[in-house]
Amino acid sequence: MSLPYSVQAPSDFVDRHPERIDQWKNLVRTDPRRAVRVLTLSGVNSETIDGDTPVDTQYVIAQLRIVSKEAKGDHWKALVNAGVIGALCKCALNFQAAVMLREDTGVPRAEVENVAKQMFASYFHPLEIICNAVVSGSLPPTATEKKTVEEMKKYWSSIMQRVWSEPGYTLEPTPREVRVIERVVIAQNLVRLSLFDPSFYEIILKPSDLTLAVLFRYWMHSTAVADSRLNLMVLLPLLEPPYPQHLKEYFEQHPPPDMHALLPRILLGASKTAGSEKKKRTPGQAADAILSATASHLEKLGLEDVTYEYNFFHALLNHSEKENRAFVRAAFKSSSLWAANAQVMRRSAAAKSQLGDGVYMGALMTYSTVIHVVEQDGKEFIDALVSSWMSTGLFDAVEDTVDVLMKAPRGPMLLTSIIAALDRWIPQLSAKTRRLMRSQLPRPRLIKSLLAPGFIRGEEDRERLDNDYADLVARGMGSSPQNSMWTQGAWQMLEQVSSKVEEPGDCARRGCEKKVDAEGRPEQACHMCKITKYCSIGCLEKDMAEHGHICGWVHFLEDIRKQNATKEESAPASEGEVSRQLGGLTLSDLD
Structure with missing residues (x-):
């Protein structure tokens, strides 16, 4: 049998201790300070004044997950007044996950590693409990929500530092139900906390804070609608307003940093590879990784979420013209991006819907948007872009979807601009790219x-x-x-x-x-x-x-x-x- 220490317990372990379940089900609701004291324990041999030990942490966490879903109730209010938010934040900073085995089991290391991969990150459950509470909390905020915000402000950046430095398995694709929830919890917390108090953005917009890098990295590794969209809900308005109404009013009085300062802090999320080695990427490698993620999302997400992806890509491209030319140049050469874009044209045209028509125009505009940009970089990059377009079937995609293009309000206009650019670039193309265009x-x-x-x-x-x-x-x-x-x-x-x-x-x-x-x-x-x-x-x-x-x-x-x-x-x-x-x-x- 295996169980992670101070994070979660398998059901068979909990089921064999029903008396402790009943005990903490009662204590969390009747003696919140005692529950909070358990969360502050550190070290295997530590003990509270009540005689509780780190083993009790499992039962306290399990009950807090339940109580926090009713944040308007008296039990949760009492816990907040007892200091549960600060205690949970300290847990997020200090909890360690471990696979504990019976002596002399002889379990192979690979099997232990596999068990570890099924577990949530050590900091997840404290953040999940807080997330339950802020999602089910009151709007407009009461004293409970306001106290939650103030406590979170104290610890947020330190928690983000740990999440950034110790991603664990949160960037892995499997098990999907575990990893997706992990990659959602921070964005969900931030969205709700800023609804309670927009000044929470003072924290995440500080130069030393890593929230934006964490969310961008989560977006890059997202595998579902939830972890893609929720992270973009935070990132996209910062790159391309309008802001949500509550933030609009706040940013009118407290403008966010300019893009020269802000964009590098977001793109930092692509600066390292996933996994235990976490190798540092060059700017070009980081750009390739971002474009690969964009292509993957365009291929796998539904049309509604593809709209978010296009908005985000165009915003990145727009700001990168001045701030990150490596990203722009990598986009010209990205066969995966342009292949995915052609696929979206076909998929959106086949939908035969208003949503599909809008997405179709987003794909078509992705071709036309880069025309003036590539001309700033000259012959080498023009050749790379045309080669990418031809090798990934630009003309095939247009031909297969021409009926939708002709009906789109700006379809023929955009197509003319794309073909006119190709005509203009022909003298600058290499012999190889000219042959490729001829083959199409x-x-x-x-x-x-x-x-x-x-x-x-x-x-x-x-x-x-x-x-x-x-x-x-x-x-x-x-x-x-x-x-x-x-x-x-x-x-x-x-x-x-x-x-x-x-x-x-x-x-x-x-x-x-x-x-x-x-x-x-x-x-x-x-x-x-x-x-x-x-x-x-x-x-x-x-x-x-x-x-x-x-x-x-x-x-x-x-x-x-x-x-x-x-x-x-x-x-x-x-x-x-x-x-x-x-x-x-x-x-x-x-x-």
């Missing part, structure tokens, strides 16, 4: 989807397109996101990018790297348009389902390519030209 193009099905909304079915459509064109010419990037010219621009830019990464003689089938005239093979062209050429009959046949989307438009698209080649610096004019060339065409022309 052309996109006949996507082109068709973007072309279709521009067809003119009558005078009303013609007038609308003329008005949209005039608005774009007059306002440029300030034009309305609903302007149909953004859709025109998207397919035009996509065609332009395709033409720029192609080389003479390339096979027209996406992904084929052979030439149409390689090894003396006869040139194979589509028998309908006579223009689209392949390296072999096999490629031609494989590509017919794709090429068929735009076969009837190949001559038109070829003309547009030529126009773009000669008028590349006058995009608005060419967009207007295209909109007029679409006049008189119908949807049936694509069949």
Whole structure:
């Protein structure tokens, strides 16, 4: 049999001591000072004036967990007046967990280690009891809650120092029900304590306090909705207001530190690896770890919580532009982040809901947000970003979700900005990345989807397109996101990018790297348009389902390519030209 000392007792141990259970069930409620004295014991052989020993700690803790859930009751109020909060804080600072074995059991070390992994951290139960009390306490706060806050202020930073220095198994993924609760309890305490008294933030915003680092580390290792969201509830408003109402009023009088001081204290949570070795990470390694955590959360969490993750990522990215360039640069190279982002696009589009549409735009904006940022770092990082986008299926994700994109208020506008950036960056790309981009193009099905909304079915459509064109010419990037010219621009830019990464003689089938005239093979062209050429009959046949989307438009698209080649610096004019060339065409022309 095994049991941890001064933290928790297995049920079989407690069940065999029913008399002590009954004794402490009564004493905790009738003699709170005696219960508090037990919590202050230190050392295996210590004893209170009542003759109680550290063995009694287990029974006191068990009863406090029950009583604390009724913090408005007289029993808990009496315990607080007797000093239980300070005693519990000291327990959180001093408790040690141990696996105790019968003599000569010969239990292997690995088995002992496994038992230890199933246990809560030594400081968890005191914090859990306090959490029970503050969650079930009164709002507005009574004298009991106010006294709790004042006692917690005295010990909070010291407790955070211990939690930071001794994470134990709290960062492990299993057992999930234990680890998740451990990673929630501090944030839950903080949220409630600050509701009682917003000035509690004076403590956590002191330069020496480690709360923000602890919560950020917990977020990085979160495996469920609870430990992800609750830790972000504290961190996100500090990075990206608005604050909750009670904190808004407080911060108006007591502004938090500026981001130059605050961000490093949050990111400190990524500075060490988990486990017993706790190796220190370089800034680049820390950034990679944060991005890996972000990607994992995007993949595993539900869409509602993915919204929190995107808000947090964008806030980190925004502030890191000035304060932590290593994080920004790591984001450009993070294949895991961009793969997860593409997955979210598909998942949110498939939801067919208002929530899904909002998350979809968050994913699309994640691509567009980094455009201006990467250009500050130059060629090397532009190449890394484009390589990440292409290798993780940016075009595949857009093509698979284009119906949702087209209906989104800013969808075509954002897509145009993304493709325009790719077009702008092509001269700076390495040969390897250009080949990678070429392997993802052309996109006949996507082109068709973007072309279709521009067809003119009558005078009303013609007038609308003329008005949209005039608005774009007059306002440029300030034009309305609903302007149909953004859709025109998207397919035009996509065609332009395709033409720029192609080389003479390339096979027209996406992904084929052979030439149409390689090894003396006869040139194979589509028998309908006579223009689209392949390296072999096999490629031609494989590509017919794709090429068929735009076969009837190949001559038109070829003309547009030529126009773009000669008028590349006058995009608005060419967009207007295209909109007029679409006049008189119908949807049936694509069949």
